[in-house]
Amino acid sequence: MFEKEYDVIVVGAGHAGAEAAAAAANLGSKTLLVTMNLQTIGQMSCNPAMGGIAKGQIVREIDALGGYSGIVSDKSAIQFKMLNKSKGPAMWSPRTQNDRMRFAEEWRMALENTPNVDFYQEMVSGLLVENGRAVGVKTSLGLDIKSRAVVLTNGTFLNGLIHIGDKQFGGGRAGEKAATGITEQLVELGFESGRMKTGTPPRVDGRSLDYSVMIPQPGDDIPEKFSYSDTKALTHQRDCYMTHTSLLVHDLLREGFDRSPMFNGRIKSLGPRYCPSIEDKINRFADKDSHQLFVEPEGWNTVEVYVNGFSTSLPEDVQYKALKSVKGFENVKFFRPGYAIEYDYFPPTQLKHTLETKLINNLYFAGQINGTTGYEEAASQGLMAGINAHLKINEKEAFILNRDEAYIGVLVDDLITKGTEEPYRMFTSRAEYRTLLRQDNADLRLTPRSYEMGLARIDRLKKMEEKERKSNAFVEFFRETSFRPDDINPILESVDSSKVRQPDKMFKVFSRPRVTMDHMLQLEEVSAFVAENNLDREILEQAEIQVKYSGYIAKEKNNADKLQRLENIKIPKGFDYSKLKSLSYEAREKLKAIQPVTISQASRISGVSPSDISVLLVYMGR
The missing domain is CATH 1.10.150.570 (GidA associated domain, C-terminal subdomain)
Incomplete structure (x- = not known):
């Protein structure tokens, strides 16, 4: 049934597993992707969205390194937003709302069109280990499948237990059974394990909602995209909506607290600090009269809606009664109630920077098995594990990203150095070099490294080099070209900036806080340079950031260089x-x-x- 021996076996086909399989296969490893259900490859188990604060930077980094998440997100997007545009560029974070069914379909198609990837549907119940090295997996049917390396990306399936009120049942997510056997074997081999919790909101019928009383949340007027490849930006988008809970909703929810597994002791594990359940929010923030709820469509053509902000494990009757009291939800119909899920994880201090385990050679962990939460965090770990599994079995140097090179580097270093006792989520505040690690320059930072390794193709590298050349030339133009006071003063007056009396370099006046690229384009020399060199919006944005934040960027680079000596x-x-x-x-x-x-x-x-x-x-x- 199988190859005599695979190079890499990836267990699990969520975001981490899909990226791991793609990376190993694209580097040349014969790869087997084993999953309990081939219909749920790349499934968005929770909200139908990719990116967000710091997470959007990770998706751009995955794309720059040759991963698929950015491409799949672009192809299945129904809305695009650049978050935090009112702040500095280090905080700008891209986010897409996605068509859940198309997202999974695009992932499946991408993997099926990747040479070297084989598929098999069955539960993996254990590992084959010889002389301290992973040499394959054992399935629930008793099959032994051999390989040179194994990547475990089990998500929430390891001994998964679903909670809805005082009811509980085994499962990896709604409608799917839990995976058993792996945790017990790993503990026997000497690994330390723990339990974590996450939750998800109810899904409802959009036809039963009154959108006229909600606040529309449209996408950007000029939508961008995630991938640096030739995927297309959206030409039309679907709106999301915002509504709020109320004191009445909170009172109705409190009526079920005595039946809540969070409060009656049934759930003992910790959930995501920055994505709390609705019952946790009204308990911890008792002084707040209301909380925001975001009403997110699940796709272009479906009526299913995701109620972002209403994650809960309360009894289904309590969920229904409380949600009916939310503005616009008076006639709500449920597709399915929200639930919490507990699952096994392995503290990531047991890993090397390559995500290989310290105890068993050629065994890699990626995703929620390492205590993280979020599609993007999982996908980036899968990419790194897939890359390093391939490199290790081919006796090549490991691929490790430093903290000043990528958010992925920060994520991996945080996990293996500090560990985590609650689901780890990436934030811009976790990165001490976030001015260097912007979403707009992920390709400049990482494509050369990916190309050297053999993952990014030559066309990706050439596109990146052209962007770098053009943006650097534009910045140099501002450094070398002088303005005339008569030309620049009307612009400075319009933004309440002090006028100048004598000519000076454009770089200097462009560095002023309220002077933007649009203002500079009013100067004849600037607009002529742009037209002559065919500079697009991406180049203009890159040049503006380099001019305005040159001092901060230089300072961070200097600090990073100092710390690199310790590295x-x-x-x-x-x-x-x-x-x-x-x-x-x-x-x-x-x-x-x-x-x-x-x-x-x-x-x-x-x-x-x-x-x-x-x-x-x-x-x-x-």
């Missing part, structure tokens, strides 16, 4: 920290458990102080 100081493998008596007890324990590879990584471990780092530097002769 270059390696710690010997298996270093015995117990012999350094000057280290604090906590530092010795943490360093021994995590086994950092460099001094820089050691400095980011919670509980390791600057004085502990000084001790290590002295010992290393620095």
Whole structure:
């Protein structure tokens, strides 16, 4: 039935598994994607959207590295928004609303059109391990399938338990059974496991809603897209809507608190801090009279609607009664109630930067099995695990992104260095170099590295190089070209900026806070340069950011370079920290458990102080 031995077996076909399979296969590994249901490849288990704050940057990075998430998102988008445009460009974050069915279909088609990917539908019940190395998987039918590396991307399926009020039943998500056997084997092999929780709102019939009393939430007037490839931007979009809960809704929800698994002790695990259930919100923020609810269509043609902000595990009758009291939902009809799900995860401090486990060679974890939440976080881990599984079995150098190179680098480093006891979600605030890690320059940062590795194609590289050349030339034009006071002063007056008395370089006046590219294009020399060089909107935006934020960018680069020196100081493998008596007890324990590879990584471990780092530097002769 199978190849004699696959190069890589990927277990699970959610966002992490799909990206892992695509990456390994595109690099040349013969790959088997095993899933319990081939109809749910790339399924959006929760909200029908991709991107958002910091998450949009991750999707752009996946795309720049040759992954599929950005392309699939563009092809299935029904709305596009650039969030945080009122803030600086480091905070701008792209987001799409997607057609749930088309999203999964596009993923399936993308994988089926990827040479080297085979598919098999069955539950994986265990791993084949020989001499401390993963050599394949065992299925529920008792089949042994051999491989040189295994990537586990089990999502919420490992011993998944669904809660709706005082009812509970096994399942990986609504309508699908849980996966058993893997956790027990891994624990037996010496892995530490834990439990986490996530939840999802009810899905309702859009025909039963009154949109006329809600606030429309349209997409951008000029929608962009995720992928740097030739996918098309939207020409028409579907609106989302916003409404609010009320004190009456809160009172009706409270009536079910005694039957809530969150409050009666049935659920003991932690859920996502920044995506709390509605009952958690009204309990924690009792002073608030209302909370926002976003009414999100599930696709172009379906009437199914996702009620964003109403995640809950309360009894279905309580959910229904409370939601009927929300403005616009008076006649609501349910497609299915919301629920919470508990599942097994493995603290990610048990992994290397490559996402390979420390205990078992050639075994990789990606996605919610590592304690993360979110499609984008999962997809990026799958991409990295797929890449590194391929590189490892071909005896090539590992692919690791630093914290100043990508949000993906921040994500992986946070997980394996600090671990997590609650579902980890990416935010811009987690990245100390977020001015460098913008959504607009992900291709400039990562396409060359992907091309070197063999993932990004030559056409991607050439497109990126042209963008870089044109934007740099435009910035240089502003540095070298002078303005005439008579030309620039009317513009400065219009934005209440002080006038100039003598000619100076355009770069200087363009750097002023209220002067935009649109203002500069009013100057004849600038508009002529743009026309002559055929500069598009993307180039104009890139040049404007480089001019306005040049000082901040240079400062962050300098800080990153300083810290990179610590990254270059390696710690010997298996270093015995117990012999350094000057280290604090906590530092010795943490360093021994995590086994950092460099001094820089050691400095980011919670509980390791600057004085502990000084001790290590002295010992290393620095």
